[in-house]
Amino acid sequence: MDFGWNTEQQARYAEVLAGVRAAFPQDRERDEQPFTREDWLGLGKLGVLGASVPERFGGGGLGALDTARVIEAVGEGCSSTGLVFAAAAHQFACARPILEFAEPAVQERLLPGLCSGALIAGNAMTEADAGSDVSRLAVTATPVEGGYVLDGTKSFVSNGPVADVYVTYATTDAKAAHLGLTGFVVDRDAPGVSAGPPFEKTGLLGCPAGTVSFDDCFVPASQVLGAPGLGSTVFQTSMAWERACLFALYLGVQQRLLDACTHHVRRRRQFQRRLSEFQAVSHRLAEMKLRLESGRLLLYRACWELDRDGDGALWAALSKLAVSEGVLESAMDAVRLFGARGYLREEGIEAALRDAVPGTLFSGTSDIQREIIARELGL
Known part of the structure; x- marks a missing residue:
């Protein structure tokens, strides 16, 4: 079992992360607005919109695991989580069903535009x-x-x-x-x-x-x-991709929150001590790290199952549940660590909390994921 990334995979992640940060610098006013066609075309140029679509249609030709890493990089680098979600839903709930189930003529007509950003689905x-x-x-x-x-x-x-x-x-x-x-x-x-x-x-x-x-x-x-x-088959196929890959964006959000909180508690001082020296603070960050890495392992396993055509229903449900609930908890922790500043829009922390809430609802609520897990256990 290999837990490492090869040179090509590491370079792809770094390239996407740098490209997203350059194209979409943090701007609270912009993040609060619906994306523009220019934004969409920018994601197309970075290869985000069609990462899992074959190259003959203008996509990246990546498998589920490598596609998830692309989405994770975008989630880490782009502070407009809504834009990242829009791109992931476009790819997994729309482009993938068209790729796998549409007639060839429909694929030829739509997929190149869906990958380039000329079309929005x-x-x-x-x-x-x-x-x-x-x-x-x-x-x-x-x-x-x-x-x-x-x-x-x-x-x-x-x-x-x-x-x-x-x-x-x-x-x-x-x-x-x-x-x-x-x-x-x-x-x-x-x-x-x-x-x-x-x-x-x-x-x-x-x-x-x-x-x-x-x-x-x-x-x-x-x-x-x-x-x-x-x-139902078409929809469940798209859900397999969505639950496995889309939630990688929330791994990126968690990494962004963890980095911001770590920087904050090292710099902020109270009672003549850095916040990081208080056990209550350091343990909260340890829990954030635990949620992030646990969710990563489950999500990567779900993507691995998808790539090998395995029965990934259990792993997709486990990863979706862990990542969606984990990012919500970590966003709440980030607000607590930043204190009153975490409640101000200018910091972007409260936005992460608002963006985390719907993750427990779409693609099947957390309780639906628990039902799937129970069914897979034979209960």
Whole structure:
């Protein structure tokens, strides 16, 4: 078992980290705004948006583990965690399903733009009454000559207000439970597609999210993902990548927080002593380090399983749970260590806390991950 990184992997991480820091210097006002097309193209140039897509489509051709390291570097180097999340959701919930399940013509038309940043993708699965339980979707797809007609509204669509293309899921057979769902690729300019304004959210402000409605929207049969009735398979495949790789961004956030806190407690003095000399402070940092490294090991294991086509459901659930809960705890610890300054926006600490909260909700809540782990244990 090898716990080291080779020279190429180390160089890639350093290159991405340096490139992100240069392209996206910390700017609290900018971090609080939705990303721009210029930002998106910048990530495309750095190879972030298509790291796991084959080179023939303009991607990096990396496996899950190396892709996760790219996302981790971006999470460490970019203070706009919302932008990093938007990029990861774009790749794992949209580009990957298109790569693995779309017809060749659709792949050729969309993947190069998704990798370069010329196109923005939005994942449209969640509905007002379908969050953790996506087995019965209210959005329907009715078969017609040459394709399907979609009707209904999706909610919490990451990148929804600005996306050029959506990966969405709809009920094609209400009596077939999970076998009655079908995945589709829908162009933003298709008649009947309308995107709502961005939600007012607590965190991940760099990523606009909102509703997307389909009103008598015709989608050609050529834009079905996989085959009719395989929507659950398509979605679970994308979730495997998302749970394994997307949360690497929160490893980067934790590393950024740990570095900031370490620097702060070494410099800050109270009662004629450095904060780092107080056991309560040093132990809090030790716990932050423990959460980071524990989450890293679990996430890398989940990615390793994905690369070898192993049964990674358990490891993905374990890593998602550990990393999402870990970054939330560490962000809270960072606020405590910075004291009142941690509560001020100018430091960026409170933003990390706000950005950490949704990580325990999307891609399956923490309780859903516990349910998956229990199921894998045979309970």
